[in-house]
Amino acid sequence: MVFNSIDFVFFFPIVYFLYIIGTKRYQNILLLFSSYFFYGYWDYRYLSLLFISTVVDYFSSLGIVRSTSPGRKKFFLILSLASNLGILGFFKYFNFFSKSTTELLNHFGFQADSFTVNFLLPLGISFYTFQTMSYTIDVYKGKLEPTSNFWDFALYVSFFPQLVAGPIERATHLLPQISKQRILNLEETSRGVFLILLGYYKKVYIADNLALIVDPIFNDPSSSGSQVLFANFVFFFQIYGDFSGYSDIARGLSKMLGFDLMMNFNLPAFSLNVGDFWRRWHISFMSWLRDYVYFSLGSKDSSELRKNINNLIVFFLSGLWHGANWTFVIWGTICGFINLGHKYLSPYLPSSPKNRVARVFYLMGAFFLTINFISFPLIYFRSPSVEIAWMHNKAILLNFGSLDPKLITKFVKNIFFLMALEVYMYNTDDEFAIFRLPVYLRVAFYLIFFYSILILGNFANDAFIYFVF
Incomplete structure (x- = not known):
């Protein structure tokens, strides 16, 4: 779903009406559901990637603060970075590096055929991957206390207005706004x-x-x-x-x-x-x-x-x-x-x-x-x-x-x-x-x-x- 589509013209007013009549807890649940619907409307299969990124970074950040040894803290950081960059690298860069390597080998006289995978690039993956990674990195560096509320964190990752093309938000800025009561004003x-x-x-x-x-x-x-x-x-x-x-x-x-x-x-x-x-x-x-x-x-x-x-x-x-x-x-x-x-x-x-x-x-x-x-x-x-x-x-x-x-x-x-x-x-x-x-x-x-x-x-x-x- 894109902002300048007829679908969104109907989607947002419905979400907004339901939003303004609810409490904070209800509002966050509504926004989380709406964000997953917004993203899944494009291709529901890639919702799993969004959810995996959310789960990995949520538990990695908790693992970092609960670990007593530097080595164990670093393990959870590496787990987060490897998972996020691995998913991003596979879906966005696998075919590119496969073709480039094959062309390089052929240039030097080696016979090689490139192996490519046919799939769509997940919408906004470069944006939400960087957003989730910054959260875990900030927790590792001691700049941020991780949230214990999984659903608040899930909304931080998937918030639909900025999900697919930014701005790439920081947890120190967006998460406090998610966790508190929001008062709408004129x-x-x-x-x-x-x-x-x-x-x-x-x-x-x-x-x-x-x-x-x-x-x-x-x-x-x-x-x-x-x-x-x-x-x-x-x-x-x-x-x-x-x-x-x-x-x-x-x-x-x-x-x-x-x-x-x-x-x-x-x-x-x-x-x-x-x-x-x-x-x-x-x-x-x-x-x-x-x-x-x-x-x-x-x-x-x-x-x-x-x-x-x-x-x-x-x-x-x-x-x-x-x-x-x-x-x-x-x-x-x-x-x-x-x-x-x-x-x-x-x-x-x-x-x-x-x-x-x-x-x-x-x-x-x-x-x-x-x-x-x-x-x-x-x-x-x-x-x-x-x-x-x-x-x-x-x-x-x-x-x-x-x-x-x-x-x-x-x-x-x-x-x-x-x-x-x-x-x-x-x-x-x-x-x-x-x-x-x-x-x-x-x-x-x-x-x-x-x-x-x-x-x-x-x-x-x-x-x-x-x-x-």
């Missing part, structure tokens, strides 16, 4: 409705309409270099609308239910530089890699070389997490080198001028350059294979060609209103700055949202891009 409900409308606007109007520009260019082998570069730039805004739109809807639904999920995107189009961008983009995932991978590699007290290598490892793993394809690995690795390049060039870059007018032009230039640096490796992210990505790269170098100005006009018209709204959010440093406006202006915003979604929206594609990750 302010948070209003903010939730705003986030839901904004999310649908980003997905149906922004992302899915921009796909009509991006897809024909990337799917055409004869596309010129200028078309590919433009489509690559537009794809940044498409994936931003798609992914941040999902996160906004997830956070909005959660607010209506009395929960506060972490912000996953903080106006990434307004990043001053590459480093700033990665602090604003997919925040829950990038902070997860920082806390559980980068710091675990000993980066705090390491040499400069070691920190740089660890940085590349993190971005390499980021690419691999996104998909079992060398295109994602290359994308992540390039992003790592770009990040390192910024690290060493930043001392030589001009600082923001004090003059207000000059500062506006400085910021506009910084935003534009940052988006271009981030967009550059997206050729690999968007292409289905390395060969096709290389074909597009050759077009940029050897067949630059021309670009239809109508495409630029269409793109600008599509993102203009969202960018204007985000400029206001950026200047006020408040994602809910719309509530500072007079009522009649807020009504105008909502009418624009409704009109753009229902009349101008593209409903041909209901899938979210990050569902495949």
Whole structure:
């Protein structure tokens, strides 16, 4: 089930009505049942994986705190990591590594046939696996006391608004909200409705309409270099609308239910530089890699070389997490080198001028350059294979060609209103700055949202891009 489907339009109001009339204990049971129904609606067979992950991490965490020896504590941690990464590795990466190994052996003259398994990638497995692992790791490090309530923990793992595409929550943030009585109020409900409308606007109007520009260019082998570069730039805004739109809807639904999920995107189009961008983009995932991978590699007290290598490892793993394809690995690795390049060039870059007018032009230039640096490796992210990505790269170098100005006009018209709204959010440093406006202006915003979604929206594609990750 996806947020922008007719099924969900009927599903959530029913759940919400039953939710608001119940007590906390009843609410949690309802949400747990609803979450399993939400996930099982896609393919009920994969509910077993969700349940296995829940059981393993629940009992592993209890085993850690009840163990008296360090070795036994480590055993339960390894049990959790091996189980979670084993399931993730088998379902997401088995075929990828099997094919890659076979191709490598054949390249060196060995005769080998790849063995692959035909199954669907479980929806959201990369997201909920990282969420459950962080729980056990935090318990092992003494940062968190494990919950003794299995059903609360099961809801933490399966909470349907953020189950399949994040944000990847931390137990220290979400579990206390599950265990306490939640009081619904008009302010948070209003903010939730705003986030839901904004999310649908980003997905149906922004992302899915921009796909009509991006897809024909990337799917055409004869596309010129200028078309590919433009489509690559537009794809940044498409994936931003798609992914941040999902996160906004997830956070909005959660607010209506009395929960506060972490912000996953903080106006990434307004990043001053590459480093700033990665602090604003997919925040829950990038902070997860920082806390559980980068710091675990000993980066705090390491040499400069070691920190740089660890940085590349993190971005390499980021690419691999996104998909079992060398295109994602290359994308992540390039992003790592770009990040390192910024690290060493930043001392030589001009600082923001004090003059207000000059500062506006400085910021506009910084935003534009940052988006271009981030967009550059997206050729690999968007292409289905390395060969096709290389074909597009050759077009940029050897067949630059021309670009239809109508495409630029269409793109600008599509993102203009969202960018204007985000400029206001950026200047006020408040994602809910719309509530500072007079009522009649807020009504105008909502009418624009409704009109753009229902009349101008593209409903041909209901899938979210990050569902495949």
